[in-house]
Amino acid sequence: MADPRIVPDPRIVIVGAGPAGVRAAETLVAAGVRPIVIDEGGRDGGQIYRRQPEGFRRSYASLYGSEAGRAEDLHRSFEALRDRIDYRPETLAWGIWEKQLHLLQGSRTSEVDFDALIIASGATDRLMPVRGWNRAGVYSLGAAQLALKSQASAIGSRVVFMGSGPLLYLVAAQYSKAGAKVAAVLDTSSFWLRVKALPRLIARPDVLLKGLALTWKLRRARTEIETGITPVEIEGQPETGVETIRFRTNKGQERTVACDAVALGYHLRPEAQLADLARCEFRFDVQTRQFFPVKDTDGRSSVAGIYLAGDGALTLGADAAEASGHLAALAVLTDLGRQVATRDVGRLRRRLRAFERFRRGIADAFPWPASAAAAFSEDTVVCRCENITAGELRAAVTTGSVELNHAKAFSRVGMGRCQGRYCGHAAAEVIAASAGVSIETVGRIRGQPPVKPFVIGAESDAKEGA
Amino acid sequence: MTSSESGRFRRVGEQDRPRLVFSIDGQPAEGCKGDTLLVAMLTQIRHLRSSEFGDGDRAGFCLMGACQDCWVWTDTGERLRACTTPLAAGMCIATKAPEQAWPTLA
Numbered sequence A: 001m002a003d004p005r006i007v008p009d010p011r012i013v014i015v016g017a018g019p020a021g022v023r024a025a026e027t028l029v030a031a032g033v034r035p036i037v038i039d040e041g042g043r044d045g046g047q048i049y050r051r052q053p054e055g056f057r058r059s060y061a062s063l064y065g066s067e068a069g070r071a072e073d074l075h076r077s078f079e080a081l082r083d084r085i086d087y088r089p090e091t092l093a094w095g096i097w098e099k100q101l102h103l104l105q106g107s108r109t110s111e112v113d114f115d116a117l118i119i120a121s122g123a124t125d126r127l128m129p130v131r132g133w134n135r136a137g138v139y140s141l142g143a144a145q146l147a148l149k150s151q152a153s154a155i156g157s158r159v160v161f162m163g164s165g166p167l168l169y170l171v172a173a174q175y176s177k178a179g180a181k182v183a184a185v186l187d188t189s190s191f192w193l194r195v196k197a198l199p200r201l202i203a204r205p206d207v208l209l210k211g212l213a214l215t216w217k218l219r220r221a222r223t224e225i226e227t228g229i230t231p232v233e234i235e236g237q238p239e240t241g242v243e244t245i246r247f248r249t250n251k252g253q254e255r256t257v258a259c260d261a262v263a264l265g266y267h268l269r270p271e272a273q274l275a276d277l278a279r280c281e282f283r284f285d286v287q288t289r290q291f292f293p294v295k296d297t298d299g300r301s302s303v304a305g306i307y308l309a310g311d312g313a314l315t316l317g318a319d320a321a322e323a324s325g326h327l328a329a330l331a332v333l334t335d336l337g338r339q340v341a342t343r344d345v346g347r348l349r350r351r352l353r354a355f356e357r358f359r360r361g362i363a364d365a366f367p368w369p370a371s372a373a374a375a376f377s378e379d380t381v382v383c384r385c386e387n388i389t390a391g392e393l394r395a396a397v398t399t400g401s402v403e404l405n406h407a408k409a410f411s412r413v414g415m416g417r418c419q420g421r422y423c424g425h426a427a428a429e430v431i432a433a434s435a436g437v438s439i440e441t442v443g444r445i446r447g448q449p450p451v452k453p454f455v456i457g458a459e460s461d462a463k464e465g466a
Numbered sequence B: 001m002t003s004s005e006s007g008r009f010r011r012v013g014e015q016d017r018p019r020l021v022f023s024i025d026g027q028p029a030e031g032c033k034g035d036t037l038l039v040a041m042l043t044q045i046r047h048l049r050s051s052e053f054g055d056g057d058r059a060g061f062c063l064m065g066a067c068q069d070c071w072v073w074t075d076t077g078e079r080l081r082a083c084t085t086p087l088a089a090g091m092c093i094a095t096k097a098p099e100q101a102w103p104t105l106a
Helices: A019-030 A060-084 A141-151 A166-178 A191-196 A205-220 A273-277 A318-335 A342-365 A390-398 A404-411 A424-435 B037-042
Strands: A012-015 A036-038 A086-088 A091-097 A100-105 A108-113 A116-119 A123-125 A138-140 A159-164 A182-187 A225-227 A230-237 A241-248 A254-258 A261-266 A268-270 A282-285 A290-293 A306-308 A381-383 B019-024 B027-032 B071-074 B079-081 B092-094
Touching: A012 A019, A019 A060, A019 A318, A060 A318, A091 A273, A116 A318, A123 A141, A123 A261, A138 A141, A141 A159, A141 A166, A141 A261, A159 A166, A159 A241, A166 A182, A166 A205, A166 A261, A182 A241, A182 A254, A191 A342, A205 A225, A241 A261, A268 A290, A306 A318, A318 A342, A381 A424, A390 A404, A390 A424, A404 A424, B019 B037, B027 B037
Parallel strands: A012 A036, A012 A116, A036 A086, A116 A306, A138 A261, A159 A182, A159 A261, A182 A225, B019 B092
Antiparallel strands: A091 A100, A100 A108, A123 A268, A230 A241, A241 A254, A282 A290, B019 B027, B071 B079, B071 B092
16 A cells, blocks of 8 residues: 555755755655756856856856866756756745745746745845945955856955955955955954864864965965954945945054955855745854754754755855755655655765854854944944934834834834845844843844845736646 | 946956947946846946935945845836846946836825
8 A cells, every 4th residue: 555645746846056956956856756946046056156157168167166076066967957857047936825935037926836845045145234334335245256256257446355254265365366456354253263163163174274275375465364353434435435444453453445345244144034934933043143944954944844955044055055955855755755765864964963063163263243233333324225324223222122023113124125134133233232132032034025026016927736 | 548447346357258238327338248237337337326315326235136236227117136137238227217117106
């Protein structure tokens, strides 16, 4: 007799065609399932392995450096899957209602029903505002990298890299190698923290060595690197944008560096809006002071049928995203009553544990600069979408808004076009410091459909799979 | 100063691609095949739009379709996200929202 749990022809949808989504699709195809793969990008690879447009000629080695082999392997794997999946590029998954995903392609909306959904939605830069970050010429660190990787362009003629985390050094080194002028690398974390974090960082010795090599290359190119700095202001004019950056050195001296562009970033944050709309539970991470959607080791969320993989669930990086995408697909298959190789599961779980240990080491070595928010001047813009200052946000706190969504309603911080992606974490810090409450109780900005704005009046297609 | 030196972004490779002619606020402009609209514009000029909240010009921020800071408009009033829109020959781009984009509420 057939196992009653086995769904004969399950409809499995994957959101995202980056490292996690591609490995999930590959695992499902190998089990004889034809998944639907929804991706906002025009081509596979996600952001980290974003493909350059057709007609560009740079080699994998020049584009992806030490990760060239992994990038090429992922792209090749996806090409081999193309005929065996229902691939929908340039499609935004903008909402979830029970077991139905809402899509937008061009100006047409549609819906797709699913038995299981793997959300591999990736991450965006985690930002801490600084006075003047709303000026033209200030970009996220990820933006600086994408300009170079997918467009062979630098974001300016003299670029300052400010923030913290491995990506700061990686992108600065990529700019330097490409012949772009790196005016300075300004790291808010101190060198000493990196030494203290070594016992955890050694969990991935290869990555640790790559990181050290990057710093060495930058120093050899005589790039100014300052650690333990405090950002003061990105100065310039409203009409012309960035002109200088002002900061305090680790010895407390105030300095300026002339520049016409600033790349700003403090690690990444998950794009967890879809998980939120699927009513997945979230947990607070004390070390990095942010919320992550709850998932078990294999990727099961708190909601049956919803699986989470890659940086969209927990920011462990691209290698871990491949492993977690693979593992999430195995969890889907297991839950649908299929046989999976337990040896694979054990191996992938062990890999993820090492990645998690490394992530904690990185978070110790390059901490989120929480205290900067308490020190914002009243006129520091927190929400760059709608030009709302720390003073305006603190005024909302004074009138009783000590929860983030409440403060959003009264101050409009987080209500603009980015929907709180870039100001949400800092706004929570401002509220916590101003109200004297813990950051955990301030909460997180709730996801709202559509997860990205689109023009009202988009036409609706008939529902599929009805 | 040539037009390519007056922009914000600097090309550091892949410069032998076919040229595409388009326009920004009625002024002729040139980009390369494979450019996003954002890169094509910012290699020519220093902004994409002005903040509707009065804090000056904007030139995009995330380049991955998440921040929505890079909205520009076509001459027919269609709104485009410049970082995810490929440049096409003959595009007529405006850095200000056309008046007709606002519906009459009366």
